[in-house]
Amino acid sequence: MDKKPCNTSQDPEVRKGPWTLEEDLILINYIANHGEGVWNSLAKAAGLKRTGKSCRLRWLNYLRPDVRRGNITPEEQLLIMELHAKWGNRWSKIAKHLPGRTDNEIKNYWRTRIQKHTKQAESFQQQSSETNDHQAASTSQMSALAAHHEPMETYSPPIFQGTLEPFPSHHQFPTIPDHSSCTSDNNHTSNDWSMEDIWSMQLLNGD
């Protein structure tokens, strides 16, 4: 839609970049008084020199009162991984199952934390499989395990295309610093989340 050079990006009156506190307050106040919806006209009516899209994004990802940010718990991480295995990069769909979390946050989380470790594990595994054929056996075990939990819905994971597994063939997941903040310092000390741990926890959860 915004395909057309559509005034937005060319209009010198349209502001881009980080939101100011003043803009935030304007948006919050306007929505408090008038509600959400019809973002383009909302932006104009509120007197914001922003596109409707920009306002919507700012509201949904940051200003909404029920938005929770940071401190993704191990339970949430599990859920993210499980749902990602189900649906792939359907971030908004995944976000619907994590109250207070936004698709943008989940997407960022996945890309910066989980995917990073996935790639590391994959390259490690590639190296070791070159020297040890038995690795393949354990990999297929992993695949079988993952496939066992694979839902009936058809899913071709976009990220893992090119790999044989329906689920990334990594053995370990990062340890999430739960309560305390986003410092990822303890990540490298011990990767405590083995694949078996993850799935057995899911089994316990009845999934």
Place this chain on the structure above:
DNA sequence: AACCGGTTCAACCGCCTGCAC
């Protein structure tokens, strides 16, 4: 103290979909 490289995350971009006309 300054620099540098890696990480994180807010925001933008472009495509897709649904809906009204």
Place this chain on the structure above:
DNA sequence: TGTGCAGGCGGTTGAACCGGT
């Protein structure tokens, strides 16, 4: 049925931040 518009979504970017040297 076709067209245009608005919103939704996933991918990408770039600035800010942080830790190591």
